[in-house]
Amino acid sequence: MAAAETIRAEDAPRAPRGDAGGLPARLRHETASLHAQVEASTGLPGSVRSRAEYVTLLQRLHGFHSAVEARLAHPDWAEGWARLGIDLVGHGRSTLLAQDLGQLGSAVPARPAVLGDIDSFPGALGCLYVTEGSSLGGRIIGPAIRATIGEVPTGFFESAGRQHPSPWRALTQALRRFGDEGGDADAVIGGARSTFLAFEAQVASTQAPAVAR
Numbered sequence: 001m002a003a004a005e006t007i008r009a010e011d012a013p014r015a016p017r018g019d020a021g022g023l024p025a026r027l028r029h030e031t032a033s034l035h036a037q038v039e040a041s042t043g044l045p046g047s048v049r050s051r052a053e054y055v056t057l058l059q060r061l062h063g064f065h066s067a068v069e070a071r072l073a074h075p076d077w078a079e080g081w082a083r084l085g086i087d088l089v090g091h092g093r094s095t096l097l098a099q100d101l102g103q104l105g106s107a108v109p110a111r112p113a114v115l116g117d118i119d120s121f122p123g124a125l126g127c128l129y130v131t132e133g134s135s136l137g138g139r140i141i142g143p144a145i146r147a148t149i150g151e152v153p154t155g156f157f158e159s160a161g162r163q164h165p166s167p168w169r170a171l172t173q174a175l176r177r178f179g180d181e182g183g184d185a186d187a188v189i190g191g192a193r194s195t196f197l198a199f200e201a202q203v204a205s206t207q208a209p210a211v212a213r
């Protein structure tokens, strides 16, 4: 079975984003080096060479995504999401992780990840940019993992049932509107940067916490 060692984001098809100006373009530009860093430190998809390694990866991702979903659902921010037309449920993916783990006969870890300082609505918007953006690469990573380790459930990576690219499009429209209305763009970028780093600490193989069996 051919091992798909490395896939680089810049080789992949571009995600739709309408006119590329405004806050979405700033986010992309100012977090590009962190994107490359997490790509390198996770080593995906080549770092998954067995079913057991795949289960460990999904358990760590579940710890991260469930922590993010709990934080973004903070009641103080509900009005902010509604005003920007963001439906948080549509952006959540921890359920897909739990389903994949269930099909693999594995436990869903109880301990959520430790997130960086996402303590403002602009910071939360930056955090959502990272988690929703990461689904774009997932559509490449899922098939590559199956090409290496055989038939495994990849509902999470392939965003099963999420009507791609609607969630991404809805988010880039909300980001553009937030920026155009004079929202705190620096705080959005700060939230995105600390979320990339929290992801790396939780998921990238070397420093990620061991998962309880």
Ligand code: HEM
Binding pocket: 007, 008, 009, 010, 012, 013, 014, 015, 016, 024, 027, 028, 035, 038, 039, 040, 042, 043, 044, 045, 129, 130, 131, 132, 133, 134, 135, 136, 137, 138, 140, 141, 196, 199
């Ligand atoms: C490890 C392998 C990865 C691959 C192969 C990958 C690949 C991709 C691809 C193909 C895109 C779309 C690029 C475009 O439309 O121009 C993308 C976008 C994105 N990815 Fe990744 N990705 C990976 C990991 C990650 C991780 C771990 C995260 C976050 C934790 C992440 C966050 C993002 C974000 C935020 C975007 C949107 C960038 C934008 O503003 O257009 N990616 N990625």
